Amino acid sequence: MLVFVGGDGAGGGSSGVSGPPSGSVLKRVGGGALVLGAATIVMVIVASAVGPFNIPISHTVSTLLDLIGIGDSAAKPTERAIIQSIRLPRIFLAFLVGSALGISGGIMQGLFRNSMADPGIIGVSSGGATGAVAAIASGASTVSTLFLPLFAFIGSGVAMAAVFLIASTGGRFSMMTLLLGGIAVGSFLGAITTATIVLTDNLSVQRQIIFWIAGGMDTARWESVRIAAPIIVTGALIAVFVARDLNLLLVGEDEARALGVRVTLVRNTLLVTASLITGAAVAFSGIIAFVGLIVPHVVRLVVGADHRVLLPLSALAGGLFLLIADTAARVVLSPAELRVGILTALIGAPFFIYLLVRNRTRLSI
Amino acid sequence: MTSATSEGSAGAGSASVADGTRPLLRVDELSVVLGGSRAVNSVSLSLDRGVVLGVVGANGSGKTTLLRAIAGLVEPEPGNGGIAIFSSGGIAPISSGRSVAEADGGLGPGSGEPGLERLSQRDRARMIAYMPQQADSHPFSVFEAVLMGRYPHLGRFQLEGAGDRAMAWEAMERTGVTEFADRKIDELSGGERQRVVLARVLVQQADLLLMDEPTAALDLRHQMLTMDLVREEAVGRGAGAIVVMHDLSLAARFCDRLILLNGGRKVADGSPWEVLTPDNLRSAFGVEGLVEPDPVTGRPHVLLLGSESSSQEDRVGSGRRVHLICGAGSGRELMHQLRVAGYTVTAGVLGTGDSDREAADRLGVGYVSAPPFSGITDEQHSEHRELVRAADHVVLLPMAVGVNNLRNLEAVLTAESLMMVEPPDGGKVADFAGGRALELRRELIDRVGQVPESAVLFELARVGRE
Numbered sequence: 001m002l003v004f005v006g007g008d009g010a011g012g013g014s015s016g017v018s019g020p021p022s023g024s025v026l027k028r029v030g031g032g033a034l035v036l037g038a039a040t041i042v043m044v045i046v047a048s049a050v051g052p053f054n055i056p057i058s059h060t061v062s063t064l065l066d067l068i069g070i071g072d073s074a075a076k077p078t079e080r081a082i083i084q085s086i087r088l089p090r091i092f093l094a095f096l097v098g099s100a101l102g103i104s105g106g107i108m109q110g111l112f113r114n115s116m117a118d119p120g121i122i123g124v125s126s127g128g129a130t131g132a133v134a135a136i137a138s139g140a141s142t143v144s145t146l147f148l149p150l151f152a153f154i155g156s157g158v159a160m161a162a163v164f165l166i167a168s169t170g171g172r173f174s175m176m177t178l179l180l181g182g183i184a185v186g187s188f189l190g191a192i193t194t195a196t197i198v199l200t201d202n203l204s205v206q207r208q209i210i211f212w213i214a215g216g217m218d219t220a221r222w223e224s225v226r227i228a229a230p231i232i233v234t235g236a237l238i239a240v241f242v243a244r245d246l247n248l249l250l251v252g253e254d255e256a257r258a259l260g261v262r263v264t265l266v267r268n269t270l271l272v273t274a275s276l277i278t279g280a281a282v283a284f285s286g287i288i289a290f291v292g293l294i295v296p297h298v299v300r301l302v303v304g305a306d307h308r309v310l311l312p313l314s315a316l317a318g319g320l321f322l323l324i325a326d327t328a329a330r331v332v333l334s335p336a337e338l339r340v341g342i343l344t345a346l347i348g349a350p351f352f353i354y355l356l357v358r359n360r361t362r363l364s365i
Numbered sequence: 366m367t368s369a370t371s372e373g374s375a376g377a378g379s380a381s382v383a384d385g386t387r388p389l390l391r392v393d394e395l396s397v398v399l400g401g402s403r404a405v406n407s408v409s410l411s412l413d414r415g416v417v418l419g420v421v422g423a424n425g426s427g428k429t430t431l432l433r434a435i436a437g438l439v440e441p442e443p444g445n446g447g448i449a450i451f452s453s454g455g456i457a458p459i460s461s462g463r464s465v466a467e468a469d470g471g472l473g474p475g476s477g478e479p480g481l482e483r484l485s486q487r488d489r490a491r492m493i494a495y496m497p498q499q500a501d502s503h504p505f506s507v508f509e510a511v512l513m514g515r516y517p518h519l520g521r522f523q524l525e526g527a528g529d530r531a532m533a534w535e536a537m538e539r540t541g542v543t544e545f546a547d548r549k550i551d552e553l554s555g556g557e558r559q560r561v562v563l564a565r566v567l568v569q570q571a572d573l574l575l576m577d578e579p580t581a582a583l584d585l586r587h588q589m590l591t592m593d594l595v596r597e598e599a600v601g602r603g604a605g606a607i608v609v610m611h612d613l614s615l616a617a618r619f620c621d622r623l624i625l626l627n628g629g630r631k632v633a634d635g636s637p638w639e640v641l642t643p644d645n646l647r648s649a650f651g652v653e654g655l656v657e658p659d660p661v662t663g664r665p666h667v668l669l670l671g672s673e674s675s676s677q678e679d680r681v682g683s684g685r686r687v688h689l690i691c692g693a694g695s696g697r698e699l700m701h702q703l704r705v706a707g708y709t710v711t712a713g714v715l716g717t718g719d720s721d722r723e724a725a726d727r728l729g730v731g732y733v734s735a736p737p738f739s740g741i742t743d744e745q746h747s748e749h750r751e752l753v754r755a756a757d758h759v760v761l762l763p764m765a766v767g768v769n770n771l772r773n774l775e776a777v778l779t780a781e782s783l784m785m786v787e788p789p790d791g792g793k794v795a796d797f798a799g800g801r802a803l804e805l806r807r808e809l810i811d812r813v814g815q816v817p818e819s820a821v822l823f824e825l826a827r828v829g830r831e
Contacts, residue, residue, distance in 0.1 A: 020508065020531060025524050241521070241522065247505070251501070252497065252501045257436075258438065258494065259516050260488075260516060304506065308524075
């Protein structure tokens with residue numbers, strides 16, 4: 001018999017640190033927010049200026065400043081109208097949806113201790129799609145423009161509730177059952193959506209459904225922003241305030257409990273919050289792939305795993321990313337438009353593969 | 366090293382003064398049912414401030430479950446049992462049942478009520494720190510992980526301040542993990558991780574420390590350092606610690622008191638000397654062992670002879686009797702090995718002070734006693750021949766022979782089954798008997814030959830089978 005003996009960590013070299021590492025949570029959030037915020041402002045200007053009808057940057061900036069009450073705009077009334085009524089709502093919605101997907105992706109990856117988790121992991125997106133399909137196929141979407149998002153949101157909620165019910169029936173609630181339940185419910189709802197597309201005779205309905213599933217911001221109006229913003233912003237704030245408990249959950253359930261976390265409450269709060277903001281995003285944008293998966297991932301690589309930093313910055317980064325993607329989607333095929341969901345997948349998937357190959361070892365959460 | 370004094374150290378913490386004679390923790394008839402069976406069965410214990418209590422027992426005896434129940438991680442079986450903690454904040458029944466509530470004159474509002482919710486999880490985390498058996502991997506840096514120990518002390522919207530960070534750093538210095546501060550937990554070895562978790566537990570500043578095998582993955586030095594830290598916490602600031610341990614000698618060295626669990630029940634509670642007895646080792650662990658004072662610390666030291674995994678009858682040597690002719694330490698090792706293998710062992714005439722005689726005393730080996738440095742009397746000689754006759758096999762060890770013990774050698778001549786052990790490393794047997802000893806040995810070698818000591822057990826087993 002051969003036995004290896006030796007002291008702990010015979011390989012560990014000293015890094016020569018002589019005091020607690022600096023860089024508090026606030027500093028890190030602030031630093032990240034500053035960078036992302038500046039980039040977002042630049043992007044807002046660009047997105048306001050470009051499109052089928054290009055507006056000079058100087059006019060765009062002065063219009064934007066005018067809108068927030070600084071100075072007078074030299075822009076023509078048409079330019080002003082385009083910015084105010086068409087491009088700005090879309091910019092806001094894209095940012096909101098991106099933030100929602102970024103932050104709920106971060107939450108789900110933390111809760112499931114798996115960097116492959118995305119916001120739709122427990123069936124929320126599929127539920128939203130089924131709701132949207134119901135609205136389109138029944139003709140409800142033609143009655144009021146708000147019916148489509150409403151049906152989609154209800155669909156998300158029902159799917160989430162069903163998955164929760166599955167996971168908590170018959171003994172102990174477990175994250176594994178939740179995950180598998182989400183996959184099962186998602187597949188079931190996906191089948192309904194596909195069946196509707198295949199079976200309908202109405203070509204317009206078919207086209208609308210396919211468009212919705214591909215995800216896009218083209219329906220954005222101020223009204224959408226007004227409805228989506230409170231849900232997403234509130235959800236994001238709740239998530240940021242329980243981020244500390246999410247950190248402990250990641251360390252271990254026992255440890256979390258022993259350190260004062262009410263595990264079940266925190267977990268359910270986060271699941272419901274993430275699902276609701278995802279539902280709100282999906283309701284107005286359709287299904288947008290990869291944002292919720294990649295954004296928290298990349299942010300984690302940069303700022304580390306502390307969710308008090310990770311979640312707010314994932315929200316900002318997600319918003320910025322979707323704003324860029326949506327602007328690109330408007331421009332690349334101008335005057336036609338590419339669905340932004342297609343674009344995010346086209347950019348996102350190769351980027352994700354690049355990360356996988358380059359950072360094999362660091363992809364674990 | 367910190368010496369263990371359970372009495373008198375309880376006054377170290379400032380809060381304990383106010384608590385007077387009340388224990389820090391009391392557990393009354395606690396039972397926990399897991400998967401249909403009672404993992405912990407009506408266990409009661411109390412713990413004073415400044416005391417380190419070790420929990421020992423075999424795998425599956427309920428140690429971890431007991432600890433988890435006290436930590437509030439598993440629900441105790443509803444009924445009479447209860448857990449109460451008397452912390453600096455005053456009385457805090459974590460979980461109360463009738464017996465605790467009645468005994469203390471109304472610990473909480475109403476007895477029989479499940480009490481866990483009555484104390485907020487956060488308040489509990491400030492009183493009780495729990496160190497699990499295994500540290501899962503997670504994506505945080507070492508410093509972040511240690512800093513999490515401060516969470517229960519922070520308000521909902523409060524961030525760690527410079528003070529918290531300094532505390533975390535100090536704890537990391539105490540457990541020797543500052544050099545890993547920026548590394549991720551998954552990059553560390555098991556022992557290093559365990560020291561990170563220990564630092565987090567220290568940072569939590571809880572009155573009650575519950576530690577599940579905190580030294581399991583540690584090397585020898587860090588086992589000592591860790592247990593020293595636990596003692597410092599207990600003696601220095603009046604904390605109480607309950608530590609589940611597998612290394613009985615380590616437990617005996619660092620714990621003021623031990624409790625022994627067997628099948629979920631507490632079967633012994635007391636000082637290490639009271640708990641670690643050969644009988645308890647046999648009944649609770651299924652091992653044959655000896656408990657001796659450690660030559661350095663004077664604390665109980667457990668020497669294992671062997672396991673009872675195979676029952677007495679199955680062992681090679683069971684029912685067989687081996688007689689050793691030895692002296693001055695030549696037979697010590699073989700004596701031990703033979704006992705472990707289940708042989709009944711006797712030895713020849715051994716004088717007082719002979720190291721073989723001390724070993725024989727410890728191992729329950731019978732021998733013929735003689736005063737030191739004196740010749741073997743007729744009476745002793747015939748007694749010895751009696752033992753030789755009774756033995757199934759006689760083994761002659763290469764001990765030095767002088768006039769005093771020459772008769773030991775002569776007694777061998779009558780043996781029926783004899784085995785001679787050759788001198789180690791090809792050396793010679795010292796003869797102080799004027800050549801008579803060597804002559805006798807040569808005669809015996811011609812008759813039976815010699816075997817190396819390492820082959821004796823094998824040979825005995827072979828002969829036994831035939």
